[in-house]
Amino acid sequence: MTITNTFGQMPLERIWVNRSKRQRAEADPEAGGLLQSIALRGVIMPVILEEEPDSRGYHILYAGERRYAASLQLGLADIPFRFARAPTEKEVQLIEFEENAKRRDLTWQETLQAVVGLHRLLCEENSSHTYEETAVELGWSDKSNVRKYHFVHESWLDDAVRRCATVNEAYNLLLRRQERARASALEDWLGTSGGQGEGGGVSTTQTTQGEGEPNGTASRANSSSVGANATPVDFNRPGAPGDRESDSGDSVRTTTASAIPRSAGALSTPSLPIVEGDFRTWAAGYGGQRFNLIHCDFPYGINFGTSTLMGGSNRIHREEHEIYADQGELYDDLLATFVAQFDRFASESCHVMFWYSNRVEIEAKTRAALLRIPGFAFLRHPLIWHKSDNAGFMTPGTPRHVYETCLVGGRGDRPIVKYVSDAYSAPSDNSLHMSAKPEPMLRYFMGMFCDEHSRVLDPTCGSGSALRAAESLRAERVLGLETNPEMVRVANVALLRARTLRKAAAGEGGK
Secondary structure: OEEEEEEEEEEHHHEEOOHHHOOOOOOOOOHHHHHHHHHHHOOOOOEEEEOOOOOOOOEEEEEOHHHHHHHHHOOOOEEEEEEEEOOOHHHHHHHHHHHHOOOOOOOHHHHHHHHHHHHHHHHHHOOOOOHHHHHHHHOOOOOOHHHHHHHHHOOOOOHHHHOOOOHHHHHHHHHHHHHHHHHHHHHHHHHHHOOOOOOOOOOOOOOOOOOOOOOOOOOOOOOOOOOOOOOOOOOOOOOOHHHEEOOOOOOOOOOOHHHOOOOOOOOOOOOOOEEEOOHHHHHHHOOOOOEEEEEEOOOOOOOOOOHHHHHHOOHHHHHHHOOOOOOHHHHHHHHHHHHHOHHHHEEEEEEEEEEEOOOHHHHHHHHHHHOOOOOOEEEOOOEEEEEOOOOOEOOOOOOOEOEEEEEEEEEOOOOOOOOOOOEEEEOOOOOOOOOOOOHHHHHHHHOOOOOOOOEEEEOOOOOOHHHHHHHHOOOOEEEEEEOOHHHHHHHHHHHHHHHHHHHHHHOOOOO
16 A cells, blocks of 8 residues: 655545445544634645545545545635555555554643643733633633643642543542632631630641642632531532432431530640540540541440450450450440530531441441431442451351441531542551551542541541551641550550651651
């Protein structure tokens, strides 16, 4: 086959397309902005035509049908061409395939750099040039796209932005981050604008992150109303109403946020972020800054920590023959406290990760209890941690149970940071605690909710793996409660070691 070096302009009326042999089902000249581009600048790349006309005087088109169709639609008289000389049927198919398949479009990152660069040049020529006018120059029908690319470009040094699969994903990531920042600022204002509150509870250090926020379209920062008749709000916007579960049944008596005094001014600063304390006592007296991500891993209430199961415990539990408290009564008490005191420690707009036993009766009462919190709603499906080391237990007559589940819920409309799948496989790790969750798994799931605007509470933090995961995600502040004083010491040491390793890896200051 010979594609010649003969070029020219061919009248459209002398070209024939055999649609029955084309690889594309239809030629769509508007796809990808081709029609607008040709209207602005004409046809840049020549079509490929048979050199010898047929008996009717037509030249058969082998490649470039979309450019030909766009030219017809625009009423052009002719089109640039290049001749092919008597190709075989196989060669004809190869020409068209090369035209359609063997090409690589610009990545969205490359497109962004090109669009921003072009707009800069156009602005140098005309200082009043607008984003919309650049979109016209590019032949884009959606005039907002250039503005979107520039919004993303303002955060181009952010690795999370550059790793996004599409410009829309990057744009939405930044919008959610901006909205979370505004919501956090509103929470801070609400927390410091009231009168002096009760001094009960433990407050934590606030660490300011150095990363700036992109400028762009202002987004809303809403807080949900709280009260006995509050309507559950879909906190995971955007989402269909069918993606949440809610209940308008009888609600327990809870203290509304407006009735809880908030401490004004600077918060007291503890020496370490994990403190010894019982959540039930702490929650009833807490009056400090509230948390917008609560990671809950209460003892499941399945009597797992009996002496017959101590082989799975760690050194701290084995010493002095300590027993891991996991009675059903304790779980019920912790759950009741969580619901009754929720407004004391939880922000108006927040996410909750709640690990639980998926035994039918325990799951049912857990869901029912959490839905008594005004405005609370669940995502439809829980998160699943599959234990890749096959660690688990077996009840006679049932398969070996090797996964754990976490309910995800919240109130208000706090945006998701990024979306991940709802299952993760990782080995268990009881080196510090007999029922600890592995940090890589927690980091993966918490990445949906945690960023530099997150204040994270873990009311029964154990070895602190969730708090280490949160800090690795740049959480603004963390607080953990643990009743075992030796575990408090071990958890703080592990958290401080993780901070040191991150600082060393970064080669500069940080958490």
